[in-house]
Amino acid sequence: MAGRSCRRRALGGLIEAIRMTTQDDQKRAAAREAAKLVEPGMRLGLGTGSTIAHFLDALAERVKTENIDHACVATSVTTERRAAELGIKVTALDGVLDLAVDGADEVEFGSLHLIKGLGGALLREKQIAESSHRFVVIADQGKLVSRLGERSKLPVEIVNFAVARTLARIGELGLLAEPRKQANGKAFISDNGNVIADCVLPGRIDAVALDRALKSIAGVVETGLFTAGCDCAIIGYDDGSTRCFEGDVFAKLGVSTMIATLRALRLQHLAHKPLLAVMGVSASGKSTIGAMLAGVLGVPFRDGDDLHPASNRRKMHEGKPLDDNDRMPWLHRIALELRGWRDAGSGGVIVSSLLTRCYRDFVRGGSDDVTLIHLDGDRDLLADRIANRHGHFMPAKLLDSQFATLELPGEGENAIVVKVDASPIEIVRDIVERLAARDARS
Numbered sequence: 040m041a042g043r044s045c046r047r048r049a050l051g052g053l054i055e056a057i058r059m060t061t062q063d064d065q066k067r068a069a070a071r072e073a074a075k076l077v078e079p080g081m082r083l084g085l086g087t088g089s090t091i092a093h094f095l096d097a098l099a100e101r102v103k104t105e106n107i108d109h110a111c112v113a114t115s116v117t118t119e120r121r122a123a124e125l126g127i128k129v130t131a132l133d134g135v136l137d138l139a140v141d142g143a144d145e146v147e148f149g150s151l152h153l154i155k156g157l158g159g160a161l162l163r164e165k166q167i168a169e170s171s172h173r174f175v176v177i178a179d180q181g182k183l184v185s186r187l188g189e190r191s192k193l194p195v196e197i198v199n200f201a202v203a204r205t206l207a208r209i210g211e212l213g214l215l216a217e218p219r220k221q222a223n224g225k226a227f228i229s230d231n232g233n234v235i236a237d238c239v240l241p242g243r244i245d246a247v248a249l250d251r252a253l254k255s256i257a258g259v260v261e262t263g264l265f266t267a268g269c270d271c272a273i274i275g276y277d278d279g280s281t282r283c284f285e286g287d288v289f290a291k292l293g294v295s296t297m298i299a300t301l302r303a304l305r306l307q308h309l310a311h312k313p314l315l316a317v318m319g320v321s322a323s324g325k326s327t328i329g330a331m332l333a334g335v336l337g338v339p340f341r342d343g344d345d346l347h348p349a350s351n352r353r354k355m356h357e358g359k360p361l362d363d364n365d366r367m368p369w370l371h372r373i374a375l376e377l378r379g380w381r382d383a384g385s386g387g388v389i390v391s392s393l394l395t396r397c398y399r400d401f402v403r404g405g406s407d408d409v410t411l412i413h414l415d416g417d418r419d420l421l422a423d424r425i426a427n428r429h430g431h432f433m434p435a436k437l438l439d440s441q442f443a444t445l446e447l448p449g450e451g452e453n454a455i456v457v458k459v460d461a462s463p464i465e466i467v468r469d470i471v472e473r474l475a476a477r478d479a480r481s
């Protein structure tokens with residue numbers, strides 16, 4: 040009898056070992072895919088967990104074989120130590136990062152909302168995700184869920200003071216919260232000296248609302264709900280393949296958190312959904328500010344560059360400059376987009392350099408209901424932003440030629456001009472206030 044149960048146990052262990060290996064392979068495959076996104080000179084954010092351990096190995100291999108110049112910020116003491124052992128340079132978080140890569144405990148299908156924090160590193164992980172232009176999640180297929188809370192508890196970081204009271208307040212939201220313990224029974228304390236409450240979620244949740252409700256409780260430091268989405272989630276599958284799940288445009292442009300901050304400010308409501316064309320030279324912030332405006336006003340967003348016909352894209356890809364004849368079908372598409380929004384009454388934000396009056400007249404298509412938002416920046420400031428922008432090649436000479444082409448919006452152009460030396464949040468606030476003031480006057 041004993042022999043048989045022993046064999047069964049051994050067999051169970053073997054099956055488990057095979058399963059673990061498979062899951063580990065999935066993590067490794069996703070990690071190796073993410074390591075390909077690293078480019079020389081990038082400032083990187085490094086997550087925490089066993090999937091990230093594979094990413095660190097793959098990154099170290101690239102750093103060693105390709106001598107890649109890099110600077111990394113770690114989300115935990117564990118990651119920092121491991122990175123140092125592997126010869127990866129780790130520094131403190133200061134300014135923006137180009138790319139952050141992290142694991143997750145759950146990835147919600149469709150929204151790419153995440154639950155994170157089973158390793159206790161959620162606070163720094165969120166800070167680093169928020170500070171990065173691109174946030175890429177890597178995970179095995181077991182992490183993909185149709186609703187958050189399906190498999191995992193929600194970790195919430197709370198201060199190590201009046202813990203019972205904070206847990207009771209969390210309980211009032213319908214969550215069953217328990218302080219995390221280590222294997223030896225002692226309280227688990229995070230790298231930041233806080234307690235982690237693991238919470239059972241009550242069925243389907245509104246992740247954004249729950250995150251906000253939890254953070255309204257004094258004593259809650261941060262939650263493991265990551266609702267800003269991500270640039271993409273790379274998922275490793277049991278057949279050895281990986282698949283990439285792309286995030287929405289706001290996550291891809293890294294503006295979701297700023298939109299959430301602006302929404303929390305409850306800016307003035309506009310009487311009408313506006314039609315906005317955000318214009319300016321390269322790196323003046325058109326994509327960033329345009330997407331934030333669309334997000335905060337709840338109107339559709341379109342990057343004019345995505346509307347180029349295939350023939351133009353081919354030409355640009357070959358490094359040939361577009362002439363005015365090439366540009367006409369493209370401007371026509373922008374005009375069509377604006378007309379569609381006008382007819383639907385949906386409002387909308389389009390971003391395009393629109394440097395000349397003639398181009399702007401074309402896209403308005405004879406209507407006077409398009410408001411131009413001209414992002415006005417000094418050459419040196421923009422040259423500096425271009426130099427710091429990864430993945431965009433734009434020689435300073437081209438910036439000078441754009442300034443030479445630029446015709447400032449003039450008479451009858453219905454333009455709002457904003458200087459771009461403030462933060463994106465301040466700029467968007469200013470624009471919305473000016474739109475609201477104009478609405479009130481009309």
Ligand SMILES: Nc1ncnc2c1ncn2[C@@H]1O[C@H](COP(=O)(O)OP(=O)(O)O)[C@@H](O)[C@H]1O
Binds near residue numbers: 319321322424460
């Ligand atoms: N107000 C701002 N302050 C600081 N950085 C900004 C601001 N607006 C944009 N950026 C950054 O400058 C770079 C260029 O912005 P982007 O929106 O891509 O410009 P454009 O679409 O006009 O080329 C990006 O790295 C972006 O994050």
Ligand SMILES: O=C(O)[C@H](O)[C@@H](O)[C@H](O)[C@H](O)COP(=O)(O)O
Binds near residue numbers: 090157164
């Ligand atoms: O420390 C944390 O809080 C964790 O990093 C967590 O957010 C992590 O991303 C997952 O636990 C994934 O872990 P695995 O990669 O080990 O599955």
